[in-house]
Amino acid sequence: MWNVDEILDKLKTRGYKLTGQRKAIVERLCGRKDHPTAEQLYKELKKDYPTISFATIYSTVQLLEEMGYLQILTIDEKKTHFDPTWAAHAHFFCQKCGRLEDIEMEQEEVDKLKNLSEYRTQSLQVYLYGLCPECNNR
């Protein structure tokens, strides 16, 4: 699990400016277990930064992805979700309600999948689709 200071340090090291917005975004993402969308982040951050914009959110999130601190999930066809968890894992997406859950996966399994291609794999996603128990029972 990465921590806020580590990321801010690395940002600085790479020559990026430590703006209040970037700090706020990193802090808000760090350690959380859900997978917020840009919209969700925007609403949450508005409390601290009433003027924050999608432009800033998207650009910061892309920065964090390039640095390997988060993954941008395309499991939901409608919008991207951000996943700040570093540990190797798969995702389950409920096709009815949109619920998005982490699923544990062994590192060994992940490595095996990454090596499926003869090309060098930089990142990997395993997406499972179905109905969550609640949606299945009605």
Place this chain on the structure above:
Amino acid sequence: MWNVDEILDKLKTRGYKLTGQRKAIVERLCGRKDHPTAEQLYKELKKDYPTISFATIYSTVQLLEEMGYLQILTIDEKKTHFDPTWAAHAHFFCQKCGRLEDIEMEQEEVDKLKNLSEYRTQSLQVYLYGLCPECNNR
């Protein structure tokens, strides 16, 4: 591998009309190894159906997905790709040129992944991201 007639039969059985457009779309998808986008399909189909529309393509493709004959891939953040191959396999996406390739995967492996969740998994995608050899060498 499914064939054109099987699909058309099943469409009829389910009460859908066998329009020329649907036949053309099914024929064009059946057996192909690449992963066309809506745009690509549209261009190709225009030769036979100069008036064909995106509305028809999207609706037919959704129908085929519901019937389990193709998968709609979200590996490319920008647009969806259609995959008419039924056999279990993963996908590799080149982050630079957008090349999208099939990767073989054993059925055993697929089943294992599908069972990672306690919920019933209806479908599964394994996406590998990286650079293809060509993009890697320049």
Place this chain on the structure above:
DNA sequence: GTACCTGCAAACAATTTGCACTAAG
């Protein structure tokens, strides 16, 4: 002081939708 960053609004692009017309059965 000077890049770089931010916020705003406009632009973009893939997909969806409403509706009048057409054609399958």
Place this chain on the structure above:
DNA sequence: CTTAGTGCAAATTGTTTGCAGGTAC
């Protein structure tokens, strides 16, 4: 004949972009 399907154009929506002003360093 009836109803589902089609094509068109407009609408929608998540994301990106251009640019003027602001801020980190």
